[in-house]
Amino acid sequence: MANPTMKALISVMVSLFLVSATFASSDAPFIVAHKKVSLNRLKSGAERISVSIDLYNQGSATAYDVSLTDDSWTPDIFNLISGNTSKTWERIDVGSLVSHSFALESQVKTVFYGAPAVIKFRVPTKAALQEAYSTPMPPLEILADRPPEKKFEWAKRLLAKYGSLVSVISIVVLFIYLVATPSKSSAAKGNKKRR
Known part of the structure; x- marks a missing residue:
């Protein structure tokens, strides 16, 4: 059986929760x-x-x-x-x-x-x-004096925005290429075994 003080504490907590939920759900536009x-x-x-x-x-x-x-x-x-x-x-x-x-x-x-x-x-x-x-x-x-856009300013903005994405994709493609392409040494060993 639960302690009477524990029951009182739980009932107080539940009543506070219900009162706060009532105030929180008041109908008002925001x-x-x-x-x-x-x-x-x-x-x-x-x-x-x-x-x-x-x-x-x-x-x-x-x-x-x-x-x-x-x-x-x-x-x-x-x-x-x-x-x-x-x-x-x-x-x-x-x-x-x-x-x-x-x-x-x-x-x-x-x-x-x-x-x-x-x-x-x-x-x-x-x-x-x-x-x-x-x-x-x-x-x-x-009507502020804006400096003219420099010749490769657009390339700098693209590099700043997408540079990390391009480097990650390049590394993944390079890794797939290296795994999928047989090396010359393993190809040479395969030729020696056939003889």
Whole structure:
């Protein structure tokens, strides 16, 4: 039979586990937003900035009245070319992904430090709007003087990326070749035995 203190300890542990599991499984959306920015130099002396924001609902409940705002793009530096810097969705279900993109153009040479996008959404169990932020973006060097690509720069990048894989495959192929090809000394011994 078990000790009465051991029974009490086990019952306390089980009750703590059940209480923590109840709090851990509370129904709430969890919005993860990833902001991607790419630059493309145009021949007209301008730079096109493409912005894409992906929103994932990783929580255990639907997010309602979702609004995305990315208004850190200063109008004296950037001109909006396509799309809008804000977007709304009626809802984002559990495990769903939604995306929003827009394009900007700039003719001003500068280093731009943008802020994360702001996402607001409603949870049915709470009165106040919830807020989430996208991932931060690195500083953008708009119209920066980029050094010209060197002659064999692409070969260096390929070697750095795939060099170890090529060497391992080469060693394996060499080993198979050596095992499969008879050596000259064993071929000479075979000829002497036949005589």
